[in-house]
Amino acid sequence: MPADKTTPNARRADAKRNREKILAAARSAFADPHAEISMAEVSRRAGVGMATLYRNFPGRKDLLEALYTDEVDGICASAEALKSEPPGAALLTWLEEVFAFFMTKRQVGAELLKHSESGSRFFSDNRNRVIAAGGPLLAAAQRAHIVRDDLTLEQVLDMISAIAKIDGDAGYVRPILQSTLDGLSAPTSSRP
Amino acid sequence: MPADKTTPNARRADAKRNREKILAAARSAFADPHAEISMAEVSRRAGVGMATLYRNFPGRKDLLEALYTDEVDGICASAEALKSEPPGAALLTWLEEVFAFFMTKRQVGAELLKHSESGSRFFSDNRNRVIAAGGPLLAAAQRAHIVRDDLTLEQVLDMISAIAKIDGDAGYVRPILQSTLDGLSAPTSSRP
Numbered sequence: 306m307p308a309d310k311t312t313p314n315a316r317r318a319d320a321k322r323n324r325e326k327i328l329a330a331a332r333s334a335f336a337d338p339h340a341e342i343s344m345a346e347v348s349r350r351a352g353v354g355m356a357t358l359y360r361n362f363p364g365r366k367d368l369l370e371a372l373y374t375d376e377v378d379g380i381c382a383s384a385e386a387l388k389s390e391p392p393g394a395a396l397l398t399w400l401e402e403v404f405a406f407f408m409t410k411r412q413v414g415a416e417l418l419k420h421s422e423s424g425s426r427f428f429s430d431n432r433n434r435v436i437a438a439g440g441p442l443l444a445a446a447q448r449a450h451i452v453r454d455d456l457t458l459e460q461v462l463d464m465i466s467a468i469a470k471i472d473g474d475a476g477y478v479r480p481i482l483q484s485t486l487d488g489l490s491a492p493t494s495s496r497p
Numbered sequence: 498m499p500a501d502k503t504t505p506n507a508r509r510a511d512a513k514r515n516r517e518k519i520l521a522a523a524r525s526a527f528a529d530p531h532a533e534i535s536m537a538e539v540s541r542r543a544g545v546g547m548a549t550l551y552r553n554f555p556g557r558k559d560l561l562e563a564l565y566t567d568e569v570d571g572i573c574a575s576a577e578a579l580k581s582e583p584p585g586a587a588l589l590t591w592l593e594e595v596f597a598f599f600m601t602k603r604q605v606g607a608e609l610l611k612h613s614e615s616g617s618r619f620f621s622d623n624r625n626r627v628i629a630a631g632g633p634l635l636a637a638a639q640r641a642h643i644v645r646d647d648l649t650l651e652q653v654l655d656m657i658s659a660i661a662k663i664d665g666d667a668g669y670v671r672p673i674l675q676s677t678l679d680g681l682s683a684p685t686s687s688r689p
Contacts, residue, residue: 477652484677488680
């Protein structure tokens with residue numbers, strides 16, 4: 306073991322790397338909607354021992370929650386970064402990311418829902434964070450009269466989430482999403 | 498009993514009326530998404546005896562299937578009648594009816610899904626009938642360049658069905674449906 310592994314800073318950096326390796330491995334493992342992912346499989350894919358895995362995540366639920374929270378962090382950070390982009394385009398880019406989140410997190414979310422009643426608080430907290438982060442993007446696009454003003458972000462997110470649940474591959478679902486996003490544009494006189 | 502009830506024609510008319518009374522009662526009973534509807538309750542609401550109810554529908558599944566088929570008949574007949582209307586408006590009117598069908602038939606559909614494997618054939622047959630009936634409405638609207646041409650009717654129906662599954666009252670879900678339907682209009686240069 307290299308000498309610098311013995312300093313507290315190095316040990317913390319090492320621990321952080323392990324945690325990130327585990328989350329990255331779990332993220333890619335759970336991206337397959339049909340895979341049955343065990344803790345042993347996550348440990349194998351991450352290249353860390355079971356002891357390290359369980360030190361970071363005492364149970365499967367902890368790992369799933371960390372994975373989910375990590376993705377929500379990403380969605381929120383992205384909304385923040387997009388605030389400096391032109392309003393309509395910023396919102397659409399962000400909604401595409403939210404859609405990708407709904408698609409890839411379906412399995413993790415479904416499994417988390419099976420866990421105790423704390424699940425509902427966990428989900429509503431994360432939902433509130435997403436709404437708080439994305440609200441300014443919708444408000445800016447509505448103020449600029451680019452996006453229709455008769456929908457709240459809750460409604461837009463429920464719509465995107467509903468589309469993400471449609472059975473079918475990307476080639477089937479993507480045009481449906483596109484149509485749905487096009488519908489968000491502020492009304493013109495050309496509607497049927 | 499009036500004399501004319503003894504002729505075969507009168508008996509057939511009587512039987513038809515009873516069947517219709519039962520279906521109407523069952524339809525209104527099942528429109529309440531939270532009600533637990535028993536055969537006895539349907540008999541009571543229809544004002545017919547249990548013997549008459551069971552002569553028409555030997556089991557609960559038969560009643561549910563008849564109810565569902567009856568609604569699909571209505572959707573198909575409506576598509577046929579709308580063929581003479583202006584293309585874009587005809588399609589939108591029909592999709593609103595389909596949406597109402599998805600909303601009200603959620604409970605019947607969910608309960609039918611619990612029944613034997615014949616359920617999937619039952620649903621796919623009815624789905625195919627709806628697609629055959631509505632196809633010409635979408636094709637006409639697309640030929641007239643009123644509706645976007647990158648979606649099939651299957652995709653449009655999956656979209657409408659997904660929106661109908663969103664939790665919330667009509668005031669919440671209706672603007673989402675409107676936005677979704679607006680998105681079906683053929684692309685203009687004014688999109689965000």
